[in-house]
Amino acid sequence: MKYDFTSVMDRRGKDALAVDGLGSGQGFAPAPPKEGFDAIPMWVADMNFPTVPTVTQAIMRRIEHPAFGYFFPMDNYYDAIIRWHETCNGVTGLSKEHIGYANGVLGGVTSALNVLCSKGDNVLVHSPTYVGFTSSLTNNGYHIVHSPLVLDENNVWRMDFADMERKITENQIHAAILCSPHNPTGRVWERWELERFMELCRKHDVYVISDEIWSDLILEGYKHIPTQSVSEDARQRTVAMYAPSKTFNLAGLVGSYHIIYNRWLRERIDKEASLSHYNEMNVLSMHALMGAYQPEGHEWVDELRQVLTGNVNYACDYIARHFDGAKVAKPQGTYMLFVDCTDWCAAHGKTIQEVLKAGWDVGVAWQDGTKFHGPCHIRMNLALPLSRVQEAFDRLDKYVFSI
16 A cells, blocks of 8 residues: 555644543543553544645645735635545535535534524434534534434344434424434445435425535445435535545544535525634645645545455454454444444343443443443444554453453
8 A cells, every 4th residue: 555554653642632531531531441551542533544645745835834814715725625526426516605614514513503493493313323413402402303223134224214204294393414424333325315315305394414524434335425416406405514534634623614505505504604703714724625635635545445444344243253242233434333232231241331441441442332322332433553453352352242
């Protein structure tokens, strides 16, 4: 491979919540390991890989000019986004006017809901549910109505369309959040699923906020379909949220964006987002995006997807062979695993909290899946060098599941 996905980065003291946050109690942080074990960060959804070199090069070129005053986003910024979506997903007809800045995807979700809903309104969200949706909606006075995803006969997570329609009508729902690809299950929706979902939303006049921050991280054999692409109605009733942060490990730089084709909706969401007078772009994050969204960025992501696919295959195979009673539906995108420990816990008389703590004690800093509405689940980040993934599963085999 051209890029380095095998070296183990020492992130200690380098502003890494994933490592320095252990034991802090912040952000559902795991406990630190016992003496004799180093920490393997598998909780925060950022990657333990260095970003593509063109990002740091772009930032360094900008830093060479020692003034950082007020600025407007460059046309090159918008052009980079347009080219990226055309190359990755075949998007056509996207122009500068359709793109708007947001400090973060969750902030963009909240701004859109504030336009589409009144406080106390019901919002449809699939479960398992990304914990950021739970906190953002609850903090802003919205009531979440969950529609559970279900596992089919092939162990694939599916939407329950009958359940969604019933809950939309019973709860007078006019806004829904779609996570595509889905976090935490890693499901990559097929076109027919998106078409049926969006037709249901058209039928009942439900606007959709589609969080597509993971859309570049699709595992080999699968393809991301932008929600807005499945019909003209979907194009007009969907607010799509994106960012380079998951793809290129840039969360600490801050900077997301939305794509909204509906002018009426776009102008109102832009206005709502502006009210805090704090939703403004950082000049270095602008240059980081332009550095990422280049041909070299595409090459880097292609190699990253191969690495993540290998890590997911390794982890899922290991669980199937060694952890009797633990189950996982193999993700099709993202780099997260959502492991169901229900049967294992029942067989061994353990709680999921005891399993979590046993892993933390030996340095496997995985995450409590109950916060994501998994009743007896653990969420694991696999965006690490394969050697660290192998070490983590070896420790889990020796000290946690082989009791």
